[in-house]
Amino acid sequence: GAVVSQHPSRVICKSGTSVKIECRSLDFQATTMFWYRQFPKQSLMLMATSNEGSKATYEQGVEKDKFLINHASLTLSTLTVTSAHPEDSSFYICSAWDQGIQYFGAGTRLSVL
C-alpha cells in the first residue's frame, strides 16, 4: 500500500525558534495533503489543507502566519511552526489520500521549552 513518511518524529526546541516538519508521499503523488494537530486526550483536529502549487487553506482559528505550509512538489508538504511557544507543544500529523484510502505519517511530537 501507499506510504506517507513524516519527519522528524520528535523535536524539542526553545521558545522563539522555528521548527519544520516534512511530510512525503513515498510511492504516490499527492496534490493535496492535510495537517492535523492533537492535544492530549483530544481528537485529531484539522489545521490546514496543503495544496500543491498554491496556497494552503487554513481552518478557522489556525494562524496562517504561525503555521507556514509549503507544498512545492507532488510528494512533499512542509509545515513550519514559526516562533514556537510552549502552547504550540502538540502532536502534529499529516495525511494524504490515494485511491480512496487516507494514509498518515507517524506524526511529530513537538515540545517547546
Added chain:
Amino acid sequence: ILNVEQSPQSLHVQEGDSTNFTCSFPSSNFYALHWYRWETAKSPEALFVMTLNGDEKKKGRISATLNTKEGYSYLYIKGSQPEDSATYLCAWPSNAGKSTFGDGTTLTVKP
C-alpha cells in the same frame, strides 16, 4: 460543526474476549465513515471504509457495521489478542478529503 463521538474511551479485556465499540455521527448528509487502527508510535492504518447503510465489512477477526439512518457504526473484535491493543479511530470524511475524527477508543488486551 460535525460531532463524531466514540465510546467507550478505553477498554481493558482479557485475551480471548470479544469486544465492540461505537462511533456515532450526524445522520444527515452522510458521505462515508472510516475506521482506523492506531498503534503507539506508528501511523494510523485504515481498517474499513463504510459507505452504504447496512454495510458490514470484515477483516480477519475484526468487523464493522454501519447504520446511516440512525448515525452509528460498530466495530467488533472477536477473540481479542494482545496484538489488537491499539487506539481505534472513526472518522467522517468530507468529499474534499477533510476528516472529522472521534476521540478514539483505546483497547488494551491482557494476555
